[in-house]
Amino acid sequence: MLPKVTCYGGVGEIGGNKFLLEDEGARVLLDFGAGFADGADYFDSTISPRGVNGAGDLFEFGLLPEMKGLYSEKALQNTEVKYAEPEVDAVILSHYHWDHTGRIGYTDPKIPVYCGETTTLIHDAYSESSGSPLDGHAIRKFRTGDRFRVGSMEFVPIHVDHSIPGAYGFVIHTKGGTLAYTGDFRFHGPAGSMTRDFVEGARSEKPSLLLTEGTRVSEKDQKTNMSEKAVLDEATRMVEGTKALVFSTFRGNDVDRINTFYHACEVSGRRLVVSMKIAILLERLKADKSLRVPRVGRDVDVYLRRKKTGRLDDSDYYAWERPFVGRGVDAEQVRKKQGEVFLHLEARNFPELIDIRPEKGGTYIHAATEAYNEEGEKEESIIRNWIEHVGFRYSQLHASGHAPRKEVEELVDGISAKKVVPVHTEHPALFREFKSRKWDLELPVKGKPISVSA
Ligand SMILES: [Zn+2]
Numbered sequence: 157m158l159p160k161v162t163c164y165g166g167v168g169e170i171g172g173n174k175f176l177l178e179d180e181g182a183r184v185l186l187d188f189g190a191g192f193a194d195g196a197d198y199f200d201s202t203i204s205p206r207g208v209n210g211a212g213d214l215f216e217f218g219l220l221p222e223m224k225g226l227y228s229e230k231a232l233q234n235t236e237v238k239y240a241e242p243e244v245d246a247v248i249l250s251h252y253h254w255d256h257t258g259r260i261g262y263t264d265p266k267i268p269v270y271c272g273e274t275t276t277l278i279h280d281a282y283s284e285s286s287g288s289p290l291d292g293h294a295i296r297k298f299r300t301g302d303r304f305r306v307g308s309m310e311f312v313p314i315h316v317d318h319s320i321p322g323a324y325g326f327v328i329h330t331k332g333g334t335l336a337y338t339g340d341f342r343f344h345g346p347a348g349s350m351t352r353d354f355v356e357g358a359r360s361e362k363p364s365l366l367l368t369e370g371t372r373v374s375e376k377d378q379k380t381n382m383s384e385k386a387v388l389d390e391a392t393r394m395v396e397g398t399k400a401l402v403f404s405t406f407r408g409n410d411v412d413r414i415n416t417f418y419h420a421c422e423v424s425g426r427r428l429v430v431s432m433k434i435a436i437l438l439e440r441l442k443a444d445k446s447l448r449v450p451r452v453g454r455d456v457d458v459y460l461r462r463k464k465t466g467r468l469d470d471s472d473y474y475a476w477e478r479p480f481v482g483r484g485v486d487a488e489q490v491r492k493k494q495g496e497v498f499l500h501l502e503a504r505n506f507p508e509l510i511d512i513r514p515e516k517g518g519t520y521i522h523a524a525t526e527a528y529n530e531e532g533e534k535e536e537s538i539i540r541n542w543i544e545h546v547g548f549r550y551s552q553l554h555a556s557g558h559a560p561r562k563e564v565e566e567l568v569d570g571i572s573a574k575k576v577v578p579v580h581t582e583h584p585a586l587f588r589e590f591k592s593r594k595w596d597l598e599l600p601v602k603g604k605p606i607s608v609s610a
Contacts, residue, residue, distance in 0.1 A: 159330035160605040161186075161367065164221040166579040167602045169193050170371050171255025173580055174221070175337070176244075179330035179608075182307025185226075185247045186326070186337055186367075190258025193529075195219045200531065209234050211262045220259060221603065231262040242267050246306045247293075250339030251323035252278045252409070255580075257289045265292035270304065272313065273297045274322025274444050278409060281440040284476045285433050300324075300353070314357040315350040316341040319410045319557030321447055325354045327361040333608045336363040336571060340371070340580065342559045344383040346412055351559075355570040365608045366573035366595075370581030371558035381563075384412050384555045391420040391521065391553060400518035400548075401494040402426070403501045405539070408434045410557075411441065411449060413523060418450045421498050428456045429485055430500045432477045453483045459499060460484035461508060487511035494518070503535065506542045516547030523553050565590045577606060 159179035165172035172191025177184050198217050199205060205213035210231035214220040225243025232239050242264050249271040250256055260269065269290050271279070276297050282288040298304060300315045312327040318340045325338045336358040341351045358366075395402055406413045408431060421428045428450070430438075435458045441449045450456045458480040464472040470481055490497050490512050501508060520543045527533045543550045559567065568576055568590065575596045578584035584599045598606055 159332040159335075159608040161335065161365070161577075161608060162605045163577075163579060163600040163602060164223075165189065165191055165194075165602075167600045168582060168584060170580055170582060171253075173250075173256050174259065175367065175579070176221075176223075177309070177328065177330075177335075178605075179332065180308040182309050183244050184306050184309065185244055185263075187250055187256040187339075188247050188259045188263060189256040190254055191219075192255060196529075211235060211237075214259075214262075220262065226264065226267075227262050228264045246270055246296075248306075248311060248326065249275060249290075250325065250337070251275065251318055251320055252282075253318075253320055253340065256339070259289070260293070261289035261291070263293075265294075268294040268296055270296045270298060270306075270311070272315075272322040272324050273299050274441070274447065277440045277444055278320070278322060278437065281433075281437040285436050285474075298324075300350075312357070312361065314354040315347075316354045317345040317347040317349075317351045318342060319345070319407070319412065319555075321411050321441070321444070325358065327358050327363060329361070330608060333365070334361055334363045335365040335367065335608050336361070336573060337367040338369050338567070340369050340557060341567070342557055343563050344381055344555060344559070345557075346384050346415075351567070355567055358571045358573075363571065363573045365575045365577065365606070366568065366571055367577050367579055368564065368568060369558065370561075370564050370578045370584065370587065372556065373561045373564055373578070373581050373586050374583050375586070377561055381560045382553075382555045384416055387413070387523070387553055387555045388416045388419055391417060391523075392423050394519050394521065394551060394553075395420050395424045395426060395498060398517075398519040398549075399495050400516070401490070401497055401499065401512070401514045402519045402521065403499040403514075403548075404521035404523050405501060405503055406521075406523035408500070408502075409437060411437075411447065412555075414438070414450065415448065417498060417500075417523075418455060426496055426498045428498050428500070429459045429490065430456050431502065431505075432458055432473075432480055434500060435480050436476060452480070458484040459490070459501075459508075460486040461505060462487070462511065503539055506539075509542065509546055514546050514548070518546070518548045519551060520548045521551050521553050525554060525556070526552060561586075565592075568595070 162176045165174035173187035175186040212235045225240045229239045247269045252275045310329040313324045527536045
């Protein structure tokens with residue numbers, strides 16, 4: 157049987173990567189994520205799939221493949237699909253973003269998950285705080301330079317730069333041919349050279365097929381390609397130009413962004429104050445010698461939200477939060493030194509501003525993707541109302557986790573596989589317009605196998 161790859165997600169959509177790779181009886185999944193638009197016609201922030209029905213509510217709308225030997229007994233208990241011992245040998249994870257991990261929680265914990273060493277630390281932090289989709293699975297870790305086998309297949313993981321540490325692309329040798337999978341990547345982050353390592357590494361293994369992301373391959377991607385360095389320069393300018401409080405919303409596992417704002421604070425003599433969830437992530441990532449992260453207590457403080465009794469008692473907090481309570485600052489302390497603080501505040505925690513009572517004239521930095529759908533626009537308008545209410549300046553400042561179209565094109569040309577399959581993009585057909593086109597384009601179809609040939 158010729159090796160083949162079947163896409164069960166990431167087809168004409170951003171995220172939701174679920175690729176089944178089969179070769180000589182070995183079967184692995186490359187990522188098993190939730191799509192951003194997954195089920196958006198049926199579910200939203202009000203209506204969500206019932207956890208108690210396992211995979212059933214997702215099967216109903218074809219949001220998960222009804223594959224035998226993949227899911228846990230618990231995920232199948234209320235469904236028509238019968239439980240069977242695993243027929244999938246492994247889930248190989250590119251990085252710890254929800255659109256790549258989000259459905260692993262439904263899979264049989266007897267199936268091991270392979271991921272980068274840094275990802276295991278991120279998993280530990282989430283596992284302790286809010287739970288992780290990898291919980292219960294045996295975890296096998298790798299680093300760049302390793303090679304590992306699953307059945308007849310040999311995997312060569314190569315690091316890439318992305319908006320979360322521990323991101324990888326892969327070269328995979330099968331009996332019938334070699335393929336490469338990019339995961340998510342960019343060149344404009346602090347570790348852009350890692351993506352160039354991937355391009356070089358993949359090219360040298362001469363893959364016949366390339367599965368590449370194309371998030372920003374779109375007619376509409378007019379955004380200037382801001383680098384993380386440009387975010388630092390701009391943030392430093394904003395912080396230096398503000399006398400009152402500065403606060404910002406950004407993705408808590410974007411370690412580059414945490415470093416960026418930490419450095420902007422260092423230059424201007426402010427103190428970065430982060431959430432407990434960021435604090436535990438930074439604590440766990442200390443163990444990674446190749447990463448530089450600010451130290452909790454020494455470099456950054458932790459914000460104490462009022463919970464349960466509202467008195468900031470130790471017992472108000474979960475066990476994992478308690479070690480941070482003694483090192484924390486509360487709303488009153490932030491209020492007293494507003495001009496010296498840069499606060500990380502998720503939109504859902506904006507009511508904290510009522511306790512902080514910030515003086516007018518501060519700066520708010522929305523350091524995340526701009527709204528791209530109706531739900532996002534609604535959230536943005538609510539955020540703007542809050543910012544206006546406290547009398548702050550609203551600024552948008554963000555470097556994307558993904559390469560712009562031109563750089564995707566350069567990567568595809570650089571790797572020079574015979575066949576290119578665009579995934580993790582809403583516009584796979586736009587790859588037709590790429591200039592060089594020394595390769596064949598195959599547009600993926602959900603559930604239809606693509607053969608990998610030499
Ligand atoms: Zn990602």
